[in-house]
Amino acid sequence: MAMTGVLRPGHAQVRVLNLEESVRFYRDVLGLVETGRDAQGRVYFKCWDERDHSSYVIREADSAGLDFFAFKVLDKATLEKLDADLQAYGLKTERIPAGEMLATGERVRFELPSGHLMELYAEKTAVGNGLGVVNPAPWGREREHGIGPVRLDHALLYGPNVAEVQKIFTEVLGFYLVERVLTPDGENNAAIWLSCSHKVHDIAFAEYPEKGKLHHCSFLMETWEQVLRAGDIMSMNKVAVDIGPTRHGVTRGCTIYAWDPSGNRFETFMGGYQPYPDNTEPLTWTFDNFGQGLDYPQRKLHETFLTVVT
């Protein structure tokens, strides 16, 4: 077992326009588990099978979008090392004290050249998935409400300077490039899918002129059947659906893109394949075939994919 360094996406903090409407959406429709509220008015959620306290946090604001996206790292020594490595690389980092977020240890925050705030942390209180650790049931009541995803899987972020972002993730944070879409001239990457694990992506970026934009946070479903069921639940609740259910060519993931009540896109996702870091040749999509990369069966480069972000 060789999972060291950066382990996985840990939490996303997202701005919503109306808190209680959004709580009802994330809790009752998406089926996340509400795990706390803090003095700043932030509401904390986790997916049913996540053991840490929270993975998705919302706060009310006058604009939608992403405040920051965080990765959990192996331990405190790793956190110290990565902080030093980021600074040695030339990035400014900031420490957010333990407890600033509920149940969360000290965070190292830095800004990417794409304008996104990223965080690393080593500690978050394990609250469990409610099933215990001795002779646990395979699932419980918390899975059976709303869409009920398993975990926060990844995010796709839009902003400038994707090439520089790629260098930071691959040269400092230990990620590797799994797939990419080339720019129309074939010279650069228009979009990149990066993994710190065995997943097809833990985070992805697409080149976009405006800084710090959220394309989507993605939630993992266990089966294609569950993705279709998610689509049923979206329709029953009049959720604004963007694309799908369909399959991405890129990552081979099966997907629905839809929007929360404030226009933040989210994804219900399953599948893909299992890349390893010794796959040194990333799968490459030419821009003229981006339509298949996005929506393999329909071969359609949906305009909203390129233009609608928060």
Place this chain on the structure above:
Amino acid sequence: MKFAVTIEDTGERYDCADEESLLSGMVRLGRRGIPAGCCGGGCGVCKIEVTAGEFEARVMSRQHVSVVDQAQGRVLACRVYPRSDISLRVVGKMHKCLARTAVPSPRLPSLDAEVDE
């Protein structure tokens, strides 16, 4: 209760019920290329200017609609519900789409598409 909405740019008219947004009524026109964006007031794609008529607006992103904008009727169609007959003009990204002819555009949208605001 239904109201008549007139799109000044094209002269088109559609009926819009008081419990549906101006955008969902517009989408029902079936007009190719109407970019119904996030439908939640967050992305700013569906910005319009209401030039006549009463409406009720739900909360929308200040990043795309300033206080001044809102006071002058420049709002996001997905967050606005008619309370009388309405006249509107489309602005921003939506304008480009409506102004296009009804002929489908085979051109791929560019990743460098200019940014609203």
